[in-house]
Amino acid sequence: MIIIGELINTSREGLESAVKGRDKEFIQNLAKKQEDAGADFIDVNCGTLIQEEPEALEWLVKTVQAVVEVPLCIDSPNPEALKRGLEAYEHEENAIINSITAESERYEQILPLLKEYDVSVVALAMDDNGMPKNADDRINVATNLVEDLIADGIAMEDIYVDPIIQPIGTDVKMGPEILNAIDTITNKYEEIHITCGLSNISHGLPKRQLLNQSFLVLAMSRGLDSAILDPLDEKIMSLAIAGDTLLGNDKYCGNYIRAAKSDKLTI
Amino acid sequence: MSKNLVELMADLREDEALDLIKSQIEDGTNPREILEDCKEAMQIIGDRFEAGEYFLPELMLSGEMINDVMEIIKPHLKDEEEDEKLGTIVLGTVKGDIHDIGKDIVAFMLDINGFEVYDIGVDVSVQEFIDKIEEVDPDIVALSGFLTTVFDKMKDTIDAIKSEGLREDVKIMIGGGPIDDQIREYTGADAFGDDAMEAVAIAKKWMGE
Helix, strand or coil: CEEEEEEEECCCCCHHHHHHCCCHHHHHHHHHHHHHCCCCEEEEECHHHHHHHHHHHHHHHHHHHCCCCCCEEEECCCHHHHHHHHHHCCCCCCEEEEEEEECHHHHHHHHHHHHHCCEEEEEEEEECCECCCCHHHHHHHHHHHHHHHHHCCCCHHHEEEECCCCCCCCCCCHHHHHHHHHHHHHHHCCCCEECCEHHHHHCCCCCHHHHHHHHHHHHHCCCCCEEEECCCCHHHHHHHHHHHHHCCCCHHHHHHHHHHHCCCCCC | CHHHHHHHHHCCCHHHHHHHHHHHHHCCCCHHHHHHHHHHHHHHHHHHHHCCCCCHHHHHHHHHHHHHHHHHHHHHHHHCCCCCCCEEEEEEEECCCCCCHHHHHHHHHHHHCCEEEEECCCCECHHHHHHHHHHHCCCEEEEECCCHHHHHHHHHHHHHHHHCCCHHHCEEEEECCCCCHHHHHHHCCCEEECCHHHHHHHHHHHCCC
16 A cells, blocks of 8 residues: 555644744654654645745645655645645655646646656546546546546556545445445556545544544455555554555565564554 | 424434424414524534534534425415515535535525525536626625635636626625635635624624624
Protein backbone atom coordinates (compact mmCIF):
# COMPACT_ATOMS: atom_id res chain seq x y z
CA MET A 1 0.00 0.00 0.00
CA ILE A 2 1.13 3.49 -0.90
CA ILE A 3 0.18 5.63 2.07
CA ILE A 4 -0.27 9.37 1.56
CA GLY A 5 -0.21 11.14 4.94
CA GLU A 6 -3.09 13.61 5.11
CA LEU A 7 -2.40 15.60 8.27
CA ILE A 8 -0.92 18.79 6.77
CA ASN A 9 -4.15 20.33 5.60
CA THR A 10 -5.43 23.75 6.63
CA SER A 11 -9.01 22.52 6.83
CA ARG A 12 -7.94 20.59 9.94
CA GLU A 13 -8.22 22.30 13.29
CA GLY A 14 -5.23 24.47 14.23
CA LEU A 15 -3.46 24.02 10.90
CA GLU A 16 -4.65 27.20 9.24
CA SER A 17 -3.16 29.38 11.96
CA ALA A 18 0.07 27.34 11.88
CA VAL A 19 0.45 27.88 8.14
CA LYS A 20 -0.59 31.52 8.25
CA GLY A 21 1.89 32.13 11.07
CA ARG A 22 4.56 30.17 9.13
CA ASP A 23 5.10 27.94 12.17
CA LYS A 24 7.98 25.95 10.71
CA GLU A 25 8.58 23.77 13.73
CA PHE A 26 4.96 22.69 14.03
CA ILE A 27 4.66 21.76 10.34
CA GLN A 28 8.03 19.99 10.20
CA ASN A 29 7.22 18.03 13.33
CA LEU A 30 3.90 16.89 11.83
CA ALA A 31 5.66 15.89 8.59
CA LYS A 32 8.36 13.94 10.46
CA LYS A 33 5.82 12.10 12.58
CA GLN A 34 3.96 10.93 9.49
CA GLU A 35 7.14 9.78 7.82
CA ASP A 36 8.20 7.87 10.93
CA ALA A 37 4.77 6.22 11.04
CA GLY A 38 5.32 4.84 7.54
CA ALA A 39 3.79 7.39 5.16
CA ASP A 40 5.16 7.01 1.61
CA PHE A 41 4.13 10.54 0.62
CA ILE A 42 3.35 13.62 2.72
CA ASP A 43 0.34 15.56 1.45
CA VAL A 44 0.44 19.36 1.70
CA ASN A 45 -2.81 21.29 1.33
CA CYS A 46 -3.60 24.90 2.25
CA GLY A 47 -6.75 25.32 0.16
CA THR A 48 -8.62 27.29 2.80
CA LEU A 49 -6.24 30.25 2.42
CA ILE A 50 -7.65 31.13 -1.04
CA GLN A 51 -5.70 34.17 -2.36
CA GLU A 52 -2.72 33.44 -0.15
CA GLU A 53 -2.68 29.79 -1.20
CA PRO A 54 0.07 29.86 -3.89
CA GLU A 55 2.60 31.51 -1.61
CA ALA A 56 1.66 29.32 1.35
CA LEU A 57 1.86 26.13 -0.72
CA GLU A 58 5.35 27.06 -1.88
CA TRP A 59 6.32 27.61 1.77
CA LEU A 60 4.79 24.26 2.78
CA VAL A 61 6.71 22.38 0.09
CA LYS A 62 10.02 23.99 1.10
CA THR A 63 9.36 23.54 4.79
CA VAL A 64 8.34 19.89 4.59
CA GLN A 65 10.91 18.66 2.08
CA ALA A 66 13.68 20.08 4.26
CA VAL A 67 13.01 17.47 6.95
CA VAL A 68 11.59 14.33 5.31
CA GLU A 69 13.09 11.82 2.93
CA VAL A 70 9.81 10.75 1.37
CA PRO A 71 8.34 12.61 -1.62
CA LEU A 72 5.37 14.99 -1.37
CA CYS A 73 1.81 15.03 -2.60
CA ILE A 74 1.05 18.61 -3.61
CA ASP A 75 -2.63 19.13 -3.09
CA SER A 76 -4.67 21.94 -4.65
CA PRO A 77 -7.30 22.52 -7.34
CA ASN A 78 -5.53 25.79 -8.19
CA PRO A 79 -3.00 25.50 -11.08
CA GLU A 80 -1.15 28.62 -9.98
CA ALA A 81 -0.63 27.23 -6.46
CA LEU A 82 0.44 23.85 -7.88
CA LYS A 83 2.98 25.55 -10.12
CA ARG A 84 4.47 27.48 -7.21
CA GLY A 85 4.68 24.24 -5.23
CA LEU A 86 6.28 22.31 -8.09
CA GLU A 87 8.83 25.06 -8.75
CA ALA A 88 9.95 24.79 -5.13
CA TYR A 89 9.99 20.99 -5.13
CA GLU A 90 13.50 19.53 -5.05
CA HIS A 91 13.09 15.89 -4.06
CA GLU A 92 14.69 13.26 -6.26
CA GLU A 93 11.55 11.11 -6.34
CA ASN A 94 8.60 12.48 -8.26
CA ALA A 95 5.84 14.29 -6.42
CA ILE A 96 2.16 13.52 -6.86
CA ILE A 97 -0.16 16.32 -7.90
CA ASN A 98 -3.55 16.11 -6.21
CA SER A 99 -5.50 16.50 -8.41
CA ILE A 100 -6.74 16.63 -11.97
CA THR A 101 -10.38 15.98 -12.93
CA ALA A 102 -12.28 15.49 -16.17
CA GLU A 103 -13.79 18.98 -15.81
CA SER A 104 -12.71 20.57 -19.08
CA GLU A 105 -11.32 23.80 -17.62
CA ARG A 106 -9.41 22.09 -14.84
CA TYR A 107 -8.07 19.43 -17.19
CA GLU A 108 -6.74 22.05 -19.60
CA GLN A 109 -5.08 23.96 -16.77
CA ILE A 110 -3.47 21.03 -14.94
CA LEU A 111 -2.30 18.95 -17.92
CA PRO A 112 0.56 21.32 -18.89
CA LEU A 113 1.93 20.98 -15.35
CA LEU A 114 2.05 17.18 -15.71
CA LYS A 115 4.05 17.57 -18.89
CA GLU A 116 6.35 20.29 -17.64
CA TYR A 117 7.27 18.56 -14.38
CA ASP A 118 7.95 14.88 -13.80
CA VAL A 119 5.03 14.06 -11.55
CA SER A 120 2.36 11.51 -10.87
CA VAL A 121 -1.22 12.67 -10.60
CA VAL A 122 -4.37 11.89 -8.68
CA ALA A 123 -7.23 11.69 -11.20
CA LEU A 124 -10.56 12.46 -9.50
CA ALA A 125 -13.56 10.74 -11.03
CA MET A 126 -15.61 13.87 -11.63
CA ASP A 127 -16.40 15.87 -14.76
CA ASP A 128 -18.43 18.86 -15.90
CA ASN A 129 -21.56 17.03 -14.77
CA GLY A 130 -20.33 17.24 -11.19
CA MET A 131 -19.80 14.54 -8.62
CA PRO A 132 -20.39 10.88 -9.51
CA LYS A 133 -23.57 9.36 -8.16
CA ASN A 134 -23.00 5.62 -8.40
CA ALA A 135 -20.52 2.97 -9.51
CA ASP A 136 -21.33 3.43 -13.22
CA ASP A 137 -20.72 7.18 -13.07
CA ARG A 138 -17.39 6.59 -11.39
CA ILE A 139 -16.33 3.98 -13.90
CA ASN A 140 -17.38 6.04 -16.93
CA VAL A 141 -15.80 9.28 -15.77
CA ALA A 142 -12.59 7.58 -14.60
CA THR A 143 -12.30 5.64 -17.86
CA ASN A 144 -12.67 8.76 -19.99
CA LEU A 145 -10.21 10.65 -17.83
CA VAL A 146 -7.61 7.87 -17.89
CA GLU A 147 -7.96 7.48 -21.67
CA ASP A 148 -7.48 11.24 -22.12
CA LEU A 149 -4.43 11.30 -19.86
CA ILE A 150 -2.85 8.37 -21.68
CA ALA A 151 -3.60 9.95 -25.07
CA ASP A 152 -1.92 13.10 -23.78
CA GLY A 153 1.22 11.16 -22.99
CA ILE A 154 0.87 10.43 -19.28
CA ALA A 155 2.15 6.99 -18.25
CA MET A 156 -0.45 4.71 -16.72
CA GLU A 157 1.68 3.98 -13.67
CA ASP A 158 1.77 7.72 -12.94
CA ILE A 159 -2.01 7.88 -12.60
CA TYR A 160 -3.76 7.46 -9.26
CA VAL A 161 -7.48 7.17 -9.88
CA ASP A 162 -9.57 8.49 -6.97
CA PRO A 163 -13.12 7.15 -7.28
CA ILE A 164 -14.34 9.83 -4.79
CA ILE A 165 -15.53 8.47 -1.50
CA GLN A 166 -18.74 9.88 -0.15
CA PRO A 167 -20.11 9.26 3.33
CA ILE A 168 -22.20 6.18 3.99
CA GLY A 169 -23.85 8.39 6.61
CA THR A 170 -25.75 10.11 3.82
CA ASP A 171 -26.08 7.11 1.51
CA VAL A 172 -25.84 3.62 2.95
CA LYS A 173 -25.28 2.11 -0.51
CA MET A 174 -22.13 4.16 -1.04
CA GLY A 175 -19.84 1.35 0.17
CA PRO A 176 -20.67 -1.21 -2.51
CA GLU A 177 -20.88 1.48 -5.23
CA ILE A 178 -17.29 2.52 -4.55
CA LEU A 179 -16.03 -1.03 -4.16
CA ASN A 180 -17.58 -2.02 -7.49
CA ALA A 181 -16.01 0.99 -9.18
CA ILE A 182 -12.57 0.16 -7.75
CA ASP A 183 -12.93 -3.42 -8.91
CA THR A 184 -13.85 -2.52 -12.49
CA ILE A 185 -11.19 0.15 -12.91
CA THR A 186 -8.50 -2.14 -11.50
CA ASN A 187 -9.42 -4.89 -13.93
CA LYS A 188 -9.48 -2.49 -16.85
CA TYR A 189 -6.07 -0.93 -16.27
CA GLU A 190 -3.51 -3.23 -14.72
CA GLU A 191 -0.71 -0.70 -14.17
CA ILE A 192 -2.89 1.97 -12.71
CA HIS A 193 -2.98 3.04 -9.07
CA ILE A 194 -6.17 3.55 -7.15
CA THR A 195 -6.23 5.87 -4.17
CA CYS A 196 -8.91 7.59 -2.12
CA GLY A 197 -9.58 10.00 0.69
CA LEU A 198 -10.49 7.12 2.94
CA SER A 199 -11.91 8.88 5.98
CA ASN A 200 -14.74 10.49 3.98
CA ILE A 201 -16.51 7.15 4.21
CA SER A 202 -17.17 7.61 7.93
CA HIS A 203 -18.06 11.31 7.91
CA GLY A 204 -20.76 12.13 10.44
CA LEU A 205 -20.67 8.80 12.27
CA PRO A 206 -19.39 7.75 15.70
CA LYS A 207 -16.20 5.70 16.18
CA ARG A 208 -15.03 6.65 12.73
CA GLN A 209 -11.73 4.76 12.85
CA LEU A 210 -13.54 1.44 12.90
CA LEU A 211 -15.34 2.22 9.65
CA ASN A 212 -12.16 3.59 8.06
CA GLN A 213 -10.23 0.49 9.03
CA SER A 214 -12.90 -1.91 7.77
CA PHE A 215 -13.31 -0.04 4.53
CA LEU A 216 -9.58 0.03 3.88
CA VAL A 217 -9.43 -3.76 4.01
CA LEU A 218 -12.57 -4.19 1.91
CA ALA A 219 -11.25 -1.78 -0.72
CA MET A 220 -7.79 -3.33 -0.78
CA SER A 221 -9.34 -6.66 -1.61
CA ARG A 222 -10.91 -5.05 -4.70
CA GLY A 223 -7.79 -3.28 -5.96
CA LEU A 224 -7.15 -0.18 -3.86
CA ASP A 225 -3.34 0.12 -3.64
CA SER A 226 -3.02 3.58 -2.11
CA ALA A 227 -4.90 5.69 0.39
CA ILE A 228 -4.83 9.24 1.69
CA LEU A 229 -5.19 8.79 5.43
CA ASP A 230 -3.90 9.54 8.91
CA PRO A 231 -0.71 7.47 9.22
CA LEU A 232 -0.58 8.15 12.97
CA ASP A 233 -3.53 5.74 13.30
CA GLU A 234 -1.42 2.69 14.19
CA LYS A 235 -4.27 0.27 13.71
CA ILE A 236 -4.98 1.32 10.14
CA MET A 237 -1.29 1.22 9.23
CA SER A 238 -1.07 -2.31 10.67
CA LEU A 239 -4.11 -3.36 8.65
CA ALA A 240 -2.51 -1.96 5.49
CA ILE A 241 0.60 -4.06 6.06
CA ALA A 242 -1.33 -7.20 7.00
CA GLY A 243 -3.72 -6.67 4.10
CA ASP A 244 -0.90 -6.47 1.57
CA THR A 245 0.55 -9.70 2.94
CA LEU A 246 -2.81 -11.48 2.78
CA LEU A 247 -3.34 -10.32 -0.80
CA GLY A 248 -0.11 -11.99 -1.90
CA ASN A 249 1.95 -8.84 -2.31
CA ASP A 250 4.57 -9.74 0.30
CA LYS A 251 7.21 -12.34 -0.60
CA TYR A 252 7.73 -14.87 2.18
CA CYS A 253 5.69 -12.49 4.35
CA GLY A 254 8.91 -10.52 4.69
CA ASN A 255 7.35 -7.11 5.15
CA TYR A 256 4.89 -8.38 7.69
CA ILE A 257 7.51 -10.17 9.74
CA ARG A 258 9.86 -7.19 9.63
CA ALA A 259 7.09 -4.89 10.78
CA ALA A 260 6.21 -7.25 13.62
CA LYS A 261 9.82 -7.52 14.77
CA SER A 262 10.32 -3.79 14.76
CA ASP A 263 7.18 -3.43 16.85
CA LYS A 264 5.22 -1.62 14.16
CA LEU A 265 2.12 -3.78 14.29
CA THR A 266 -0.82 -3.03 16.54
CA ILE A 267 -3.45 -5.68 17.11
CA MET B 1 -50.44 17.72 24.72
CA SER B 2 -48.33 19.49 22.13
CA LYS B 3 -45.15 18.98 24.19
CA ASN B 4 -45.61 15.34 23.47
CA LEU B 5 -45.31 15.84 19.72
CA VAL B 6 -42.13 17.87 20.16
CA GLU B 7 -40.63 15.07 22.23
CA LEU B 8 -41.62 12.34 19.82
CA MET B 9 -40.14 14.21 16.90
CA ALA B 10 -37.00 15.25 18.74
CA ASP B 11 -36.47 11.60 19.68
CA LEU B 12 -36.91 10.68 15.98
CA ARG B 13 -39.89 8.42 16.69
CA GLU B 14 -41.34 9.13 13.30
CA ASP B 15 -44.22 6.64 13.16
CA GLU B 16 -45.60 7.69 16.52
CA ALA B 17 -45.18 11.36 15.65
CA LEU B 18 -47.01 10.94 12.34
CA ASP B 19 -49.85 9.04 14.02
CA LEU B 20 -50.20 11.79 16.59
CA ILE B 21 -50.25 14.50 13.91
CA LYS B 22 -52.95 12.64 11.98
CA SER B 23 -55.15 12.39 15.06
CA GLN B 24 -54.48 16.03 15.95
CA ILE B 25 -55.65 17.08 12.52
CA GLU B 26 -58.75 14.93 12.84
CA ASP B 27 -59.44 16.60 16.17
CA GLY B 28 -59.27 19.97 14.49
CA THR B 29 -55.94 21.22 15.82
CA ASN B 30 -54.73 24.24 13.91
CA PRO B 31 -51.98 22.98 11.55
CA ARG B 32 -50.01 26.16 12.32
CA GLU B 33 -49.66 24.91 15.90
CA ILE B 34 -48.35 21.59 14.63
CA LEU B 35 -45.82 23.46 12.52
CA GLU B 36 -44.68 25.40 15.57
CA ASP B 37 -44.04 22.07 17.30
CA CYS B 38 -42.06 20.87 14.28
CA LYS B 39 -39.96 24.01 14.44
CA GLU B 40 -39.24 23.44 18.11
CA ALA B 41 -38.39 19.77 17.51
CA MET B 42 -36.02 20.64 14.65
CA GLN B 43 -34.22 23.07 16.92
CA ILE B 44 -33.77 20.37 19.55
CA ILE B 45 -32.51 17.94 16.89
CA GLY B 46 -30.07 20.58 15.63
CA ASP B 47 -28.82 21.18 19.17
CA ARG B 48 -28.35 17.46 19.77
CA PHE B 49 -26.42 17.16 16.51
CA GLU B 50 -24.21 20.08 17.52
CA ALA B 51 -23.61 18.45 20.90
CA GLY B 52 -22.54 15.17 19.27
CA GLU B 53 -25.54 13.23 20.60
CA TYR B 54 -27.00 12.79 17.12
CA PHE B 55 -25.09 11.73 14.01
CA LEU B 56 -25.42 12.54 10.34
CA PRO B 57 -27.79 9.68 9.38
CA GLU B 58 -30.08 10.79 12.21
CA LEU B 59 -30.07 14.32 10.81
CA MET B 60 -31.05 12.85 7.44
CA LEU B 61 -33.80 10.85 9.09
CA SER B 62 -35.12 14.06 10.66
CA GLY B 63 -35.22 15.66 7.21
CA GLU B 64 -37.25 12.76 5.88
CA MET B 65 -39.56 12.96 8.87
CA ILE B 66 -40.17 16.66 8.22
CA ASN B 67 -41.03 15.93 4.60
CA ASP B 68 -43.54 13.31 5.69
CA VAL B 69 -45.05 15.70 8.23
CA MET B 70 -45.37 18.42 5.61
CA GLU B 71 -47.11 16.03 3.27
CA ILE B 72 -49.78 15.41 5.89
CA ILE B 73 -50.15 19.04 6.91
CA LYS B 74 -49.88 20.88 3.57
CA PRO B 75 -53.39 20.09 2.26
CA HIS B 76 -54.86 21.48 5.47
CA LEU B 77 -52.78 24.63 5.34
CA LYS B 78 -54.24 25.48 1.96
CA ASP B 79 -57.69 25.84 3.48
CA GLU B 80 -56.43 28.69 5.56
CA GLU B 81 -55.84 32.15 4.32
CA GLU B 82 -52.27 32.37 3.08
CA ASP B 83 -50.14 34.46 5.41
CA GLU B 84 -48.32 37.42 4.02
CA LYS B 85 -44.81 36.18 3.18
CA LEU B 86 -41.87 37.90 4.82
CA GLY B 87 -39.81 37.73 1.67
CA THR B 88 -38.70 35.59 -1.25
CA ILE B 89 -35.53 33.53 -1.26
CA VAL B 90 -33.70 31.65 -3.99
CA LEU B 91 -31.56 28.91 -2.43
CA GLY B 92 -29.20 26.31 -3.86
CA THR B 93 -25.91 24.43 -3.48
CA VAL B 94 -23.39 25.79 -5.97
CA LYS B 95 -21.90 23.96 -8.95
CA GLY B 96 -19.40 21.22 -8.09
CA ASP B 97 -21.04 20.35 -4.78
CA ILE B 98 -23.93 18.00 -4.13
CA HIS B 99 -24.33 18.43 -0.38
CA ASP B 100 -28.00 18.88 0.37
CA ILE B 101 -28.65 18.04 4.02
CA GLY B 102 -27.77 21.43 5.46
CA LYS B 103 -29.40 23.24 2.54
CA ASP B 104 -32.63 21.26 2.96
CA ILE B 105 -32.80 22.10 6.64
CA VAL B 106 -32.17 25.77 5.92
CA ALA B 107 -34.92 25.68 3.26
CA PHE B 108 -37.36 24.10 5.70
CA MET B 109 -36.59 26.51 8.52
CA LEU B 110 -36.93 29.53 6.22
CA ASP B 111 -40.17 28.11 4.87
CA ILE B 112 -41.85 27.59 8.23
CA ASN B 113 -40.60 30.96 9.39
CA GLY B 114 -42.69 32.61 6.74
CA PHE B 115 -40.45 32.96 3.69
CA GLU B 116 -41.29 31.97 0.14
CA VAL B 117 -38.39 29.62 -0.64
CA TYR B 118 -37.34 28.55 -4.14
CA ASP B 119 -34.97 25.66 -3.51
CA ILE B 120 -33.25 25.00 -6.85
CA GLY B 121 -31.30 21.98 -5.65
CA VAL B 122 -27.63 21.00 -5.69
CA ASP B 123 -24.78 21.36 -8.21
CA VAL B 124 -26.52 24.50 -9.49
CA SER B 125 -24.75 26.36 -12.30
CA VAL B 126 -24.24 30.12 -12.35
CA GLN B 127 -26.74 30.41 -15.20
CA GLU B 128 -29.41 28.48 -13.30
CA PHE B 129 -29.10 30.90 -10.40
CA ILE B 130 -29.34 33.90 -12.76
CA ASP B 131 -32.36 32.44 -14.57
CA LYS B 132 -34.20 31.79 -11.31
CA ILE B 133 -33.39 35.24 -9.93
CA GLU B 134 -34.73 36.84 -13.11
CA GLU B 135 -37.83 34.65 -12.96
CA VAL B 136 -38.91 35.17 -9.34
CA ASP B 137 -37.21 38.47 -8.40
CA PRO B 138 -36.20 37.36 -4.87
CA ASP B 139 -35.25 39.59 -1.93
CA ILE B 140 -32.51 37.18 -0.88
CA VAL B 141 -30.19 34.70 -2.60
CA ALA B 142 -28.68 31.96 -0.43
CA LEU B 143 -25.69 29.94 -1.67
CA SER B 144 -24.74 26.70 0.04
CA GLY B 145 -21.52 24.72 -0.24
CA PHE B 146 -19.70 22.21 1.92
CA LEU B 147 -16.48 21.54 0.03
CA THR B 148 -13.44 23.81 0.37
CA THR B 149 -13.22 23.82 -3.42
CA VAL B 150 -16.49 25.72 -3.96
CA PHE B 151 -15.48 29.18 -2.78
CA ASP B 152 -14.56 30.17 -6.32
CA LYS B 153 -17.90 28.95 -7.62
CA MET B 154 -19.69 31.05 -4.99
CA LYS B 155 -17.62 34.05 -6.07
CA ASP B 156 -18.36 33.32 -9.75
CA THR B 157 -22.07 33.15 -8.98
CA ILE B 158 -22.02 36.44 -7.08
CA ASP B 159 -19.88 38.09 -9.79
CA ALA B 160 -22.41 36.97 -12.38
CA ILE B 161 -25.26 38.41 -10.32
CA LYS B 162 -23.31 41.69 -10.36
CA SER B 163 -22.55 41.66 -14.07
CA GLU B 164 -26.19 40.90 -14.87
CA GLY B 165 -27.09 44.07 -12.99
CA LEU B 166 -29.04 42.17 -10.31
CA ARG B 167 -26.73 42.71 -7.34
CA GLU B 168 -28.50 45.84 -6.06
CA ASP B 169 -31.83 44.00 -5.99
CA VAL B 170 -30.81 41.15 -3.68
CA LYS B 171 -29.10 40.43 -0.40
CA ILE B 172 -26.80 37.42 -0.59
CA MET B 173 -26.00 34.96 2.19
CA ILE B 174 -23.69 31.95 2.08
CA GLY B 175 -23.35 28.94 4.33
CA GLY B 176 -21.89 25.45 4.64
CA GLY B 177 -19.19 23.55 6.52
CA PRO B 178 -16.03 25.64 6.14
CA ILE B 179 -17.60 29.04 5.47
CA ASP B 180 -16.37 31.91 7.62
CA ASP B 181 -16.07 35.67 7.38
CA GLN B 182 -12.88 35.47 5.31
CA ILE B 183 -14.76 33.42 2.71
CA ARG B 184 -17.71 35.82 2.87
CA GLU B 185 -15.40 38.70 2.04
CA TYR B 186 -13.70 36.76 -0.75
CA THR B 187 -16.96 35.78 -2.42
CA GLY B 188 -18.57 39.21 -2.01
CA ALA B 189 -21.60 37.94 -0.08
CA ASP B 190 -23.41 40.16 2.43
CA ALA B 191 -23.49 37.63 5.26
CA PHE B 192 -22.73 34.06 6.23
CA GLY B 193 -24.38 31.74 8.73
CA ASP B 194 -23.21 28.71 10.68
CA ASP B 195 -26.59 26.97 10.86
CA ALA B 196 -30.23 27.12 9.85
CA MET B 197 -31.24 29.30 12.78
CA GLU B 198 -28.67 31.90 11.80
CA ALA B 199 -29.95 31.83 8.22
CA VAL B 200 -33.44 32.59 9.53
CA ALA B 201 -32.16 35.36 11.82
CA ILE B 202 -30.20 37.02 9.00
CA ALA B 203 -33.10 36.78 6.57
CA LYS B 204 -35.53 38.24 9.12
CA LYS B 205 -33.16 41.09 9.90
CA TRP B 206 -32.83 41.92 6.21
CA MET B 207 -36.59 41.99 5.81
CA GLY B 208 -36.83 44.42 8.71
CA GLU B 209 -38.46 41.94 11.08
